[in-house]
Each structure stands twice: as structure tokens, then as C-alpha cells.
Amino acid sequence: MSSTTRIGLVLFLSSILLLAPPAQSGAGTVTIAGNDATPGAAAVLNLSDGRLILDDIVKAFSLRTSMDLLGERLDLVGDGGSCRLLLDSPLVLSRGLFAVLTSPLDTVGNSLSVPLDFLTKVLPAVIGRAVSLKGEDLMTVGPPGTGSFNGIPIEDLPRHASFIERDHSRPPAVTEKNIRGLRVVVLDPGHGGRSSGAIGKAGTKEKALVLSVVEKLKIMLEDDMGIKVVLTRSADYFVGLKERTAIANNNRADLFVSVHANAAFRERVNGCETYYLSFSASDLEASQLAQVENRALGIDGNLKEGPILEAILWDMAQMSFINESGQVASRVQKSMASSLNVRNRGVRQAPLAVLVGARMPAILVEIGFITNPAEEINLNRDTYQTRIARALFDAIADYNRALIRGEVRTDGQ
Numbered sequence: 001m002s003s004t005t006r007i008g009l010v011l012f013l014s015s016i017l018l019l020a021p022p023a024q025s026g027a028g029t030v031t032i033a034g035n036d037a038t039p040g041a042a043a044v045l046n047l048s049d050g051r052l053i054l055d056d057i058v059k060a061f062s063l064r065t066s067m068d069l070l071g072e073r074l075d076l077v078g079d080g081g082s083c084r085l086l087l088d089s090p091l092v093l094s095r096g097l098f099a100v101l102t103s104p105l106d107t108v109g110n111s112l113s114v115p116l117d118f119l120t121k122v123l124p125a126v127i128g129r130a131v132s133l134k135g136e137d138l139m140t141v142g143p144p145g146t147g148s149f150n151g152i153p154i155e156d157l158p159r160h161a162s163f164i165e166r167d168h169s170r171p172p173a174v175t176e177k178n179i180r181g182l183r184v185v186v187l188d189p190g191h192g193g194r195s196s197g198a199i200g201k202a203g204t205k206e207k208a209l210v211l212s213v214v215e216k217l218k219i220m221l222e223d224d225m226g227i228k229v230v231l232t233r234s235a236d237y238f239v240g241l242k243e244r245t246a247i248a249n250n251n252r253a254d255l256f257v258s259v260h261a262n263a264a265f266r267e268r269v270n271g272c273e274t275y276y277l278s279f280s281a282s283d284l285e286a287s288q289l290a291q292v293e294n295r296a297l298g299i300d301g302n303l304k305e306g307p308i309l310e311a312i313l314w315d316m317a318q319m320s321f322i323n324e325s326g327q328v329a330s331r332v333q334k335s336m337a338s339s340l341n342v343r344n345r346g347v348r349q350a351p352l353a354v355l356v357g358a359r360m361p362a363i364l365v366e367i368g369f370i371t372n373p374a375e376e377i378n379l380n381r382d383t384y385q386t387r388i389a390r391a392l393f394d395a396i397a398d399y400n401r402a403l404i405r406g407e408v409r410t411d412g413q
């Protein structure tokens with residue numbers, strides 16, 4: 001390229017820059033009209049790069065909020081209903097249906113932000129009033145009783161719609177149908193670090209207890225079955241729920257076993273139980289709503305007798321392994337109940353919140369109630385922990401034999 005041509009090119013490029021309209025600052029405000037239900041509330045929402053600070057919306061419409069312990073799931077409750085948002089997900093659950101936002105719930109500094117279409121797609125369901133947007137700067141709120149929600153049912157969502165791939169992450173592994181038995185098992189000791197999980201009267205922490213059980217189980221699986229075992233954490237540190245299933249997916253695990261200890265408000269509640277996925281949005285919303293209401297009364301959690309529901313986050317991907325997960329769960333539950341001599345609370349299907357999840361059969365085991373004084377004493381005993389690990393091992397070995405013999409039904413796939 002000659003110097004003249006080069007100069008010409010530079011001039012050409014700079015003229016494009018000069019002619020281009022000034023870059024949009026991306027900042028503005030949305031004026032709220034008709035919000036007579038919340039006197040004294042701010043009449044504008046600050047808009048930056050097409051996003052709104054969620055807390056501004058919460059204040060403007062006097063919504064109640066409740067976030068799970070891990071800070072990944074947020075429920076909003078208003079006069080018209082509730083909705084559930086998940087960090088990094090564009091999906092919002094309300095009235096048993098999903099709205100898909102143009103971009104995910106995200107953090108900006110210490111605040112959560114949502115895209116502008118949250119106002120029209122989700123807010124009406126929560127405040128019970130219609131919302132219309134004129135351009136990007138005027139929002140008009142209708143009278144009570146006009147808030148509708150055009151959500152879509154789970155079966156109509158694009159598969160893995162909840163999966164937001166991060167730039168630095170490897171693409172999720174696809175697990176082939178397993179015909180040769182278990183090769184890789186990922187064991188997930190619940191909680192860790194700042195998340196202690198349930199704490200017993202005598203001070204037993206769930207996070208320490210479940211790690212101890214999982215370490216014993218790991219050795220059994222490796223030594224007796226020659227299976228590769230990966231732990232989602234091997235010491236007392238925090239691991240996010242998404243990371244846990246990502247570890248399983250990236251290791252192409254054939255089975256994911258999350259181990260927890262349970263808690264209940266009534267001390268006498270005891271026993272072991274095994275969960276696998278279910279999707280029952282209305283139950284989920286109802287139970288979460290009850291928790292929000294109880295908290296407002298100063299009572300933490302759910303008044304109903306029974307375990308406090310764990311903040312279990314499963315992905316829709318798990319739905320395709322629901323049959324196998326159920327078969328693992330029933331083996332594990334049977335084995336634990338018979339060898340531990342505790343109340344058999346059975347196999348249960350856990351409420352689902354949609355997030356990045358396991359792409360393999362996956363179960364969650366509640367090995368006992370840390371809030372039951374007698375069970376807490378047992379759970380602290382090394383011999384009892386070994387019995388739990390052995391019971392889990394026996395069930396996994398039995399499942400493995402069934403896999404090799406081709407006896408595991410996979411008709412859910």
C-alpha cells in the first residue's frame with residue numbers, strides 16, 4: 001500500500017467517525033405514570049444501557065423480596081402475585097409459567113439489574129396491574145386487576161434455555177447413553193465455606209458432616225469398584241450450585257450424588273430421605289410464598305411440619321434423566337433405610353428451580369435430621385458416618401450392576 005493510499009484510507013475512516021452520530025450514553029429515565037397504589041414512591045426509574053436496577057422497581061411498587069441463602073434465587077411478591085428470578089438466567093417463573101427476558105438477571109456492583117422488558121413481561125403479574133411502555137421513557141400502570149402474564153409452559157421452552165454459557169467455560173459435555181456401567185461419579189458434599197447448611201443443637205454443622213461422609217464414600221467407590229470419583233469440594237470452602245453441576249458435566253459424570261443433612265423446626269422430626277427432580281411450579285411458588293409470608297411475621301421459614309426445603313436448583317436438562325434418577329433414588333433410599341435403622345421418609349421429588357443442572361442421573365440424599373438431638377449424636381459418630389457411606393455405596397453398586405445388565409429403564413430420554 002502506497003503512503004498516499006494509506007493517508008486516503010485514514011482520512012476516509014476519520015470522516016466516517018465524524019459523520020457517525022454521537023455514541024449513545026445509554027442512560028435515561030423511565031417515568032412512571034398511574035402508580036397511585038404506592039404513594040410517595042419515586043416516579044422515575046433510572047435506565048442505563050437498557051437495564052433497570054431491580055431494587056428501584058421493588059421500591060417503586062412496594063414489593064417484598066426474598067433471596068435464598070446462596071444469593072442465586074430471588075422471589076418478588078406484590079399485590080398481584082409473585083415471581084422467581086434466577087441469577088444469570090433470562091427465565092422468570094410466575095403463575096407456573098415462564099417469561100423469557102431479552103437478557104439475564106445480572107449484578108451491577110452490589111445491585112441486581114433486569115432488562116427493560118421486565119416491566120411489561122413480568123411486573124404486571126406481580127403488581128396485578130397492566131403495564132405499558134411508550135418508547136423507553138414512559139411507563140403507564142393500569143388499575144388493579146388488569147395485570148396479565150403471558151408466560152409459556154416449560155415444555156415449550158427451548159431446551160437448555162436457562163443455560164447461560166460463560167466465555168471461560170468449556171461447552172457442557174453430552175453424556176452418552178451408558179451401557180458399560182459407571183465410569184465417573186461426582187459426589188457433592190452440600191454447602192461449604194460461608195454456607196454452613198443446617199446446624200444442630202450441639203453445634204454440628206451440616207457442611208462438615210456431609211464432607212466427612214462423602215470422603216468415606218469416595219474411598220469405597222474407588223477402592224472397591226475402580227470408579228473415578230470427583231468431589232465438588234474437598235475442604236471447607238464455598239462452591240456455587242451452578243459450579244457443582246458444571247463440575248459433573250465437565251467431568252462427563254455418569255452419576256451425580258449430592259449429600260445433605262436435614263433440618264426441621266420440630267426437634268422430633270427424624271429419618272432419611274432421597275430426592276430427585278420434579279417440576280411442580282405451583283407447589284414451589286406456594287411453598288416459597290409461605291416462607292416469604294412467615295418471614296414477614298418474624299418467623300423464619302415454613303411453618304408446616306417437615307424439612308425446610310433445600311435451595312435445590314436443577315436444570316431442565318435433568319428432566320431427560322428423570323427415570324434413571326428415580327431408579328438410583330429408590331435404591332439409595334432402600335439401602336439407607338434398611339442399614340441405618342431410622343425412619344424411612346421415602347423417595348421424594350424435589351421442587352425444581354430452573355438453572356444450570358446435571359446432564360446425568362442425579363439425586364440428593366438427606367442422610368438424617370441434624371435438628372433431631374438423637375440423630376445429631378449418631379451423625380457425629382465416625383462409625384455411623386461409615387454406615388451411611390456403606391449404604392450409599394451398596395446402592396450405587398447395585399445400580400451399576402443393573403446398568404451393566406441393561407436393566408435400567410431410560411425411556412425418559
Ligand SMILES: [Zn+2]
Nearest residue numbers: 190197260261
Ligand atoms: Zn443442605
